[in-house]
Amino acid sequence: KLHGRLYSPGQKITNDCEDCVCNAGRWVCKDLPCPGTCALEGGSHITTFDGKKFTFHGDCYYVLSKGDHNDSHALLGELAPCGSSDKQTCLKSVVLVTDRKKDVVAFRADGRVLLNELEVHLPHVTASFSIFQPSSYHIIVDTAFSLRLQIQLVPVMQLYVTLDQASQGxxxxxxxxxxxxxxxxxxxxxxxxxxxxxxxxxxWKAQSSCHDKLDWLDDPCSLNIESANYAEHWCSLLKKTETPFSKCHSAVDPSEYYKRCKYDTCNCANSEDCLCAAL
Ligand SMILES: [Ca+2]
Incomplete structure (x- = not known):
């Protein structure tokens, strides 16, 4: 049985990362080459390729990912305070440095794309990368070096980076x-x-002139009871049964999403934008 469905002996299922065969009531699985995804959500929440989650309120350009030995390309993210306090931060831009550092592509939160500081119109295709915009909400970047970016623009900028297994380690x-x-x-x-x-x-600051930031361990929902109630009302929909989200519970544990939803909704000057981004 898997995700509430019954399978017969010998039946095979394949997902992104595994081939599994049902054998005497147990799944026997073989790993398949599996890409990794890193996410930068809500302006402060990072999930690494290996699934480590942490929250960081930055104020600088940071190296998100670059080659260990070969630094011919790198991916940077600009985090900066964007609310009434420096504890509310946003992803302001994503920068792809490529072609042996000759080309710098900047993706701004307002949707503008600059190649070496000149605005380009999409789609834009070169030998080493292509950029297209399938909807006003997001931009997709494919590169010749196994890096793929999905940049969400609305309601706040969020980034998903996918790497092929060939880049593992x-x-x-x-x-x-x-x-x-x-x-x-x-x-x-x-x-x-x-x-x-x-x-x-x-x-991982990309500019030495930026100041180091400290960990912030407070719960933003403890600071304002009104925001806390608003956040609980909407974010708890992620966990409840009989909501559209409940259909996914067998495959995705909602608790991490719920926690992040409450954190961002309470922490944000414009709670609705942050709530929608978290949902
Ligand atoms: Ca690791």
Whole structure:
């Protein structure tokens, strides 16, 4: 039985990462080459390629991912305060440095795309990358080096980075080293494994002039009872049965999404935008 469906002995299922055969009431699985996805959501929540989740309120350009040895391309993200306090941060832009650092493509939160500081109109195709915009809500970037970006623009900028398994263990940055181990994802360029999200993230500043940021461990919902009630009302829909989300519960645990939804909704000056982005 899987996700509420019954399977007969010998029946085979394939998902993104595994081939499984039903054998005497158990699944016998074989790993398949599996791409990794790193996400930067709500302006502060990072999920690494290996699935480590942390929250960091940055104020700088940070290296999200670059090659371990070969630094001919790199992906940067610009995080900055965007509300009434510096505890509300937004992803302001995503920068792809490519073609042996000759080309710099900047994706701005307002949807503009700049190639070497000149605005380009989409779609834009070169030998090493192509950019297209399937809807006003998002931009897709494919590269010749197995990196794929999905940039969401509305209601706030969020980023999903996918890497082929061929890059496994050969990258570093805020998105982690993609070696299949979650526990070593706070490893810095110098080889130390840091203890907290901020101490790790500070080592990936792309500009030395930026200040280091501290971890912020407060619960933003403890600061304002009105926001807390609003957030609970809407975010709890993620966990409830008999909502459209409940159909996904057998495949996706909603608790992490619920936690993040409450955090962002309480932390945000414009709660509705942050709520919608989290949902
Ligand atoms: Ca790892």
């Amino acid at each position: 050969q990258v570093q940055g805020l998105c982690g080293n993609f070696n299949g181990l979650e526990s070593d994802d706070f490893r810095t360029a110098s080889g130390l494994v840091e203890a907290t999200g901020a101490s790790f993230a500070n080592t």
